Amino acid sequence: MIQVFKKYLTDKIAITDEEWAMFEQYGMIKKLRKHQYLLQEGDVWRLNAFVCKGCLRKYHVDDKGVEHIVYFSIENYWTGDRESLLSGMPAKSNIDAIEDSVILLYSIEHFELLKSKIPAFKDFTISLLDRSFVASQNRVHSFISQTAEEKYLDFIKTSPQIANRIPQHMIASYLGISPETLSRVRKLTIKK
């Protein structure tokens, strides 16, 4: 299963056999059953997690007990709680598996070691962060300026591989609209 990560990595940067050996040595494979938690609110997150197989969601629970999904991750995506990682404080979010999944984990210490020993990998993580930041800003912009319908159409257009495998009410939660509204939006847009 770590082969998924090897392919991902070698598609992006040139890696020697010795360097790959380090990734193999430090990586920990974790299997998650559907509904199982990778991270629970209140725990401190100290890892970097690469999804080899499956699908996970990251969500917050508000005062009224409502879940708000902030991120989905499928094969070749990273997940985790950066805020907890950086601050060392307990996470305010939960991450659980939507499907049976296989995750590759690196402790923060091993991950730092890999970055320091392999400059190309360090640069890669920076460019990943750069693109994540731009994506997050675009998402903010979509919330400021788009209607429910626009947000939905945008989502299925830009993330069809995610949209096609998760339950509809989770898409609604991710878009910040009610499941009923999403159902009605879809009925209208299919006809168009």
Place this chain on the structure above:
Amino acid sequence: MIQVFKKYLTDKIAITDEEWAMFEQYGMIKKLRKHQYLLQEGDVWRLNAFVCKGCLRKYHVDDKGVEHIVYFSIENYWTGDRESLLSGMPAKSNIDAIEDSVILLYSIEHFELLKSKIPAFKDFTISLLDRSFVASQNRVHSFISQTAEEKYLDFIKTSPQIANRIPQHMIASYLGISPETLSRVRKLTIKK
């Protein structure tokens, strides 16, 4: 005016005199009058901009001609259009001065040079990006889960130094609510 940047930098990382000389050599000071653009939609952004003095806003204009503010920057903040910088494509956003301002500019080439010659500075920019990403994610979360009132109270609590110097209708735009709603929200919350 570049002294503002020197203080900012030396508060954060240790810098030799020779290193500081490079920052002085490559930095370009630009003065902006109120309402003057730093970046206009359609231009390619190829800089990093540090605000020495004043206040700027970054905003998008939608199909209906409505402005949506996505970011404010005051003294000791950075600004720019990362999406255009990374992609090389024309910017979809505008940045202009809300007050007469003084900006310190580094071309992308000089900025890369500084990062490669001064590892501590490179690490600093990574940590800055890390924190910007977390802030952006928290803003997404606030749009998914908060009411107009909650967003406003949060904003004046976490960014009082910004909230106190910009016109109210710009706060409304930043929060994704109408100026009238913000006026009403304030009337209610002051009484409480």
Place this chain on the structure above:
DNA sequence: GAAAAAACTTGATCTAGATCAATGGAAATT
């Protein structure tokens, strides 16, 4: 493969916040 649990749809009603419109006050601009 039957029963139970989730997930989706549809209708009726409600509401937070938008939009429209008018007024008064504060800042720029001359």
Place this chain on the structure above:
DNA sequence: AATTTCCATTGATCTAGATCAAGTTTTTTC
């Protein structure tokens, strides 16, 4: 100092989307 432009407030009305409530279909589980 006068005039114009911009800003904030307030009231009246409207609407996108939420909430509540069934009913139906799909998926899990035993």
